[in-house]
Amino acid sequence: xxxxxxxxxxxxxxxxxRQAMPGFVLQARPRRADETTDADIxxxxxxxxxxxxxxxRNRAKRRLREIARLVLPHSGLAGWDYVLxxxxxxxxxxPFETLRSDLEAAIGRIHRPRS
RNA sequence: GCGGAUGGCUGGAUGGCCGCGUGCCCGGAGACGGGUUCGAGGAAAGUCCGGACUCCAAAAAGUGACGGCGCCGGGUAACGCCCGGCCAGUGCAAGCUGAGGGACAGCGCCACAGAGAACAGACCGCCUCGCAUCCGCGGGGUAAGGGUGAAACGGUGAGGUAAGAGCUCACCGCGCCGGUGGCAACAUCGGUGGCACGGCAAGCCCCGCCGGGAGCAAGGCCAAAUAGGGAUCGCGCGGGGGCAACCCCAGGGGCCACUUUUCCCCGAGCAGGUCCGGGUUGGCUGCUGGAGCCUGCGGGCAACCGCAGGCCGAGAUGAAUGGUCAUCGAAGGGCGCAAGCCUGGAACAGAAUCCGGCUUACAGGCCAUCCGCAGAU
Numbered sequence: 123x124x125x126x127x128x129x130x131x132x133x134x135x136x137x138x139x140r141q142a143m144p145g146f147v148l149q150a151r152p153r154r155a156d157e158t159t160d161a162d163i164x165x166x167x168x169x170x171x172x173x174x175x176x177x178x179r180n181r182a183k184r185r186l187r188e189i190a191r192l193v194l195p196h197s198g199l200a201g202w203d204y205v206l207x208x209x210x211x212x213x214x215x216x217p218f219e220t221l222r223s224d225l226e227a228a229i230g231r232i233h234r235p236r237s
Numbered sequence: 238g239c240g241g242a243u244g245g246c247u248g249g250a251u252g253g254c255c256g257c258g259u260g261c262c263c264g265g266a267g268a269c270g271g272g273u274u275c276g277a278g279g280a281a282a283g284u285c286c287g288g289a290c291u292c293c294a295a296a297a298a299g300u301g302a303c304g305g306c307g308c309c310g311g312g313u314a315a316c317g318c319c320c321g322g323c324c325a326g327u328g329c330a331a332g333c334u335g336a337g338g339g340a341c342a343g344c345g346c347c348a349c350a351g352a353g354a355a356c357a358g359a360c361c362g363c364c365u366c367g368c369a370u371c372c373g374c375g376g377g378g379u380a381a382g383g384g385u386g387a388a389a390c391g392g393u394g395a396g397g398u399a400a401g402a403g404c405u406c407a408c409c410g411c412g413c414c415g416g417u418g419g420c421a422a423c424a425u426c427g428g429u430g431g432c433a434c435g436g437c438a439a440g441c442c443c444c445g446c447c448g449g450g451a452g453c454a455a456g457g458c459c460a461a462a463u464a465g466g467g468a469u470c471g472c473g474c475g476g477g478g479g480c481a482a483c484c485c486c487a488g489g490g491g492c493c494a495c496u497u498u499u500c501c502c503c504g505a506g507c508a509g510g511u512c513c514g515g516g517u518u519g520g521c522u523g524c525u526g527g528a529g530c531c532u533g534c535g536g537g538c539a540a541c542c543g544c545a546g547g548c549c550g551a552g553a554u555g556a557a558u559g560g561u562c563a564u565c566g567a568a569g570g571g572c573g574c575a576a577g578c579c580u581g582g583a584a585c586a587g588a589a590u591c592c593g594g595c596u597u598a599c600a601g602g603c604c605a606u607c608c609g610c611a612g613a614u
Contacts, residue, residue, distance in 0.1 A: 177587055
């Protein structure tokens, strides 16, 4: 699993599929065949100033990083980029197990074909 | 004991499981794996001052402009910071507060009120003279009293006078001269002048001191990419020596402006400024051992300094320093006579080149010194 670092990757993910949950927003995008990379799954995190001050942003980002580490290796699909966006107060205070199952559910909805 | 002042420290704890970043060691050709070490703050914050460092090639002197600072002495690499002192204001006191140089260099301003606001002035009043039966009117003297104001051309008392006035005297204040103490700011004592000299310099200004600009996205190296391209502006085409590199004289340019000096650069294809077009917007370095921290001794009232010994305490870059669970848990809130029980759950806040400060934010806890009041002795 690799961390997203380029601004262009974040912008591309934002234009693709998105799923809003109480504690975060999940964006996901299947990579094109010509995008060469070693990793199968890539993930990025966004906590803007809307989340709060620096302490609040850091805490939100760490919790998002932790649920991504626990969930994505077995639930995420290879060849996809995921971006997790923090929300004010909710990302930091929602019970951890709930936050984790939210991510499982969000990934399920992203990959279910739309009817 | 109650109330208060100043300075300092601390600002959740322990453990399990799972993770992240750096350095080192081991294995491996390498990718990587394993072990181990360290891993946010007193403000890391605001980016307000002062520096180190880097680039503008380097530096010195004078004048001017602009900006900053401003009682005195000391500390410091430096400061607008700190320490000690002075003066003024304030508080019973410990203490606290102060943009705290100059108002005989010049200019300007002093609202409202008030008669009058800066080489004074006379509304009420007081005294006196004249007129008038009376109410009062007019001339002169005066500035003690009243009134206005932030401020009214010294204050209090006595003498003096028609009433008064530094008109005279005593004390206080003020100015000038001198002595003494202090490095100094200043304090204090004596003499002298009858008062002449209002305030504002966070108004202009004067005086003294300080200051070149930009900032780690500084700067350096590597890789990749391509058209290392084009237009325009200003400047220089000189003389001599030497085979040549180069040197000398003259000319032009060189970090606010001008002048001067050292020094550097330039000369018919080079360097600089501006504009148009194209590419990269990656990696390494700078990057953490320093005006460093701790202990002891010595100097100093102190800030701080010196010496000796010991220690190594983050270095990320979509940015590590954590996530979660358990146990324990301060203040606060509720119940209770009480023991205690229930609730509650940790303030402000997250390094980004590094130091010295200032300012701002901060639940609560602890320590030291001092002051006032009450009580005891």
